[in-house]
Amino acid sequence: TKRRRAAPALRLPPGPWELPVIGSLHHIAGRLPHRAMRDLARRHGPVMLLRVGEVPTLVVSSREAAREVMKTHDVAFASRPLSATLRAMTDGGRDIIFAPYGDRWRRLRKVAVVELLSARRQTVVGSRGSCEPDKHWRRRQVGPATAAAAPMRLLKVRGWGGLNLRALEGGLGAAGDPAEVTGAGGRAGRRGRRRPGGGGRRLGRRRRRGRGIHGEVAAMLRAAAARPAFDMRAALPTLVADTTMRAAVGDRCKHRDVLLRELERCILLAGGFNPADLWPSSRIVGRLSGAVGRATACCDAVRRVLDSIVDEHLERMDMAGDGNGGGGEVEDFLQVLLKLHKDGSLEIPINMDDIKHIIFDIFAGSETSSVVLEWAMAELIRNPRSMERAAAEVRRAFASRGAVDEDALAAGELRYLRHVVPVPRGTTVLVNAWALGRDERYWPGDPEEFRPERFEDDDAMAAVDLRGADFELVPFGAGRRMCPGMPFGLALVEHALAGLLLHFDWEVPGLADPAKLDMTEEFGITARRKNGLLLRPILRVPVPGL
Numbered sequence: 001t002k003r004r005r006a007a008p009a010l011r012l013p014p015g016p017w018e019l020p021v022i023g024s025l026h027h028i029a030g031r032l033p034h035r036a037m038r039d040l041a042r043r044h045g046p047v048m049l050l051r052v053g054e055v056p057t058l059v060v061s062s063r064e065a066a067r068e069v070m071k072t073h074d075v076a077f078a079s080r081p082l083s084a085t086l087r088a089m090t091d092g093g094r095d096i097i098f099a100p101y102g103d104r105w106r107r108l109r110k111v112a113v114v115e116l117l118s119a120r121r122q123t124v125v126g127s128r129g130s131c132e133p134d135k136h137w138r139r140r141q142v143g144p145a146t147a148a149a150a151p152m153r154l155l156k157v158r159g160w161g162g163l164n165l166r167a168l169e170g171g172l173g174a175a176g177d178p179a180e181v182t183g184a185g186g187r188a189g190r191r192g193r194r195r196p197g198g199g200g201r202r203l204g205r206r207r208r209r210g211r212g213i214h215g216e217v218a219a220m221l222r223a224a225a226a227r228p229a230f231d232m233r234a235a236l237p238t239l240v241a242d243t244t245m246r247a248a249v250g251d252r253c254k255h256r257d258v259l260l261r262e263l264e265r266c267i268l269l270a271g272g273f274n275p276a277d278l279w280p281s282s283r284i285v286g287r288l289s290g291a292v293g294r295a296t297a298c299c300d301a302v303r304r305v306l307d308s309i310v311d312e313h314l315e316r317m318d319m320a321g322d323g324n325g326g327g328g329e330v331e332d333f334l335q336v337l338l339k340l341h342k343d344g345s346l347e348i349p350i351n352m353d354d355i356k357h358i359i360f361d362i363f364a365g366s367e368t369s370s371v372v373l374e375w376a377m378a379e380l381i382r383n384p385r386s387m388e389r390a391a392a393e394v395r396r397a398f399a400s401r402g403a404v405d406e407d408a409l410a411a412g413e414l415r416y417l418r419h420v421v422p423v424p425r426g427t428t429v430l431v432n433a434w435a436l437g438r439d440e441r442y443w444p445g446d447p448e449e450f451r452p453e454r455f456e457d458d459d460a461m462a463a464v465d466l467r468g469a470d471f472e473l474v475p476f477g478a479g480r481r482m483c484p485g486m487p488f489g490l491a492l493v494e495h496a497l498a499g500l501l502l503h504f505d506w507e508v509p510g511l512a513d514p515a516k517l518d519m520t521e522e523f524g525i526t527a528r529r530k531n532g533l534l535l536r537p538i539l540r541v542p543v544p545g546l
């Protein structure tokens, strides 16, 4: 085909790396794909080209190969594959997560980083209004972990990631763009004081309405204290959704449950191996599959909710007259986007639909935080010694203060040269982050075992960085498309977990041996727990406000 003739070359290891998967699609569809692909990689090597339906799919399962994709050839792999389902869901990539790499993606991401996810904003969003943003950030970035942050480091859950989706769009070896916004922890954090789009005008930094991370976590803890059994599966996504929407649209969203339900559908559709996506050239398969129709329905339902949120905002902004809405006290992310739309100051104009996609991205992108929290709680329940140690440390740090203190928490060869093999343009690339985080070569001992002590100072693995520098642990991805919500996600996860461990001991009702807790995984675009997590809270440190 045309695409094949234009094939660039990627350095790959020797071996039988091209496998037709059509005959054994059950490997992928019937089991968890990341686990199935890890097993295939053990037999066939860390770089395999699978043919999943008609789609050439390069599966990458070693840190060297992951580095090739996400660092050496980051530009070539800087787009994500847009299957028919994803195209329907995102109006052809009008959002940030699935926007094709280029100027438009760069500018949208920059707006999100600067106006919502940067350290400065994160502090505003999460704070009780007390700490200085820059100091707060610097301490988080370079400072040695404080005593309070130490227990949280113990709780790093290895291999959070599922499959990182990338697509080979451009040629390999293209020059990088020095003006890239890589994430809130990088250059963007330092540059994040200017208005995106080059306007140079500083956006108002007013105090936000209501509470941020601290307040939402406190509300969850009060709810836990009032119940004999606490349903983590319901509570954690609610916590994350409320915190994120407060930051994005200024308040809790009254349509939160509808958005969560639609998000659930999107995640299943986006991560599923839909026939329409695997045989894109077949109209019959496309029609029979129904996935595109379901994706369009999801997209429409989300748009209806966001329509009403946007209308309310516009009304408030009109009434306030100063363009800020809410009586001049608040400027949330949606207002920033609406103003950019109205005054056209973003070099690449955004329309109202784009704005809705971006807001939903923020809502959807943060979902991972609740997945991580639920896994962390489940692992701690199964490993009472780790739980005991973590809870003891959190209580030592915070019990005398009566609550988690945000400021204290914040203070914390290429063997591929042998063969050069053509990789067709348009190939889907799956970096199996899940497999990397469980690889015996990088995590000796029992790599599947939850052992937070791995990350303690005297262990060889303590220096492994989860911010995209060490490719055996890439929960937030790496390179240009790395997660821009990392500081926000980490702050939320750490704060919520510290609160849960500070105030309560936890038990599983009716389960005598915690080691028997069900840990089955479910497949979706993120690696989630299959079954819920109903836990009994036993109050240890009074919850403030009760």
Ligand code: HEM
Pocket: 096, 097, 098, 109, 117, 160, 161, 164, 165, 244, 361, 362, 363, 365, 366, 367, 368, 369, 372, 474, 475, 476, 477, 478, 479, 480, 481, 482, 483, 484, 485, 486, 488, 489, 490, 493
């Ligand atoms: C613990 C929490 C989180 C984890 C583990 C996580 C993980 C990830 C991963 C693995 C990627 C793909 C990176 C790649 O392709 O290299 C990603 C992308 C993204 N995440 Fe997160 N994330 C988290 C929290 C958040 C939050 C809180 C937000 C927003 C509020 C967010 C917004 C996004 C966005 C917009 C992208 C797409 C970036 C782009 O394509 O340019 N994430 N995240």
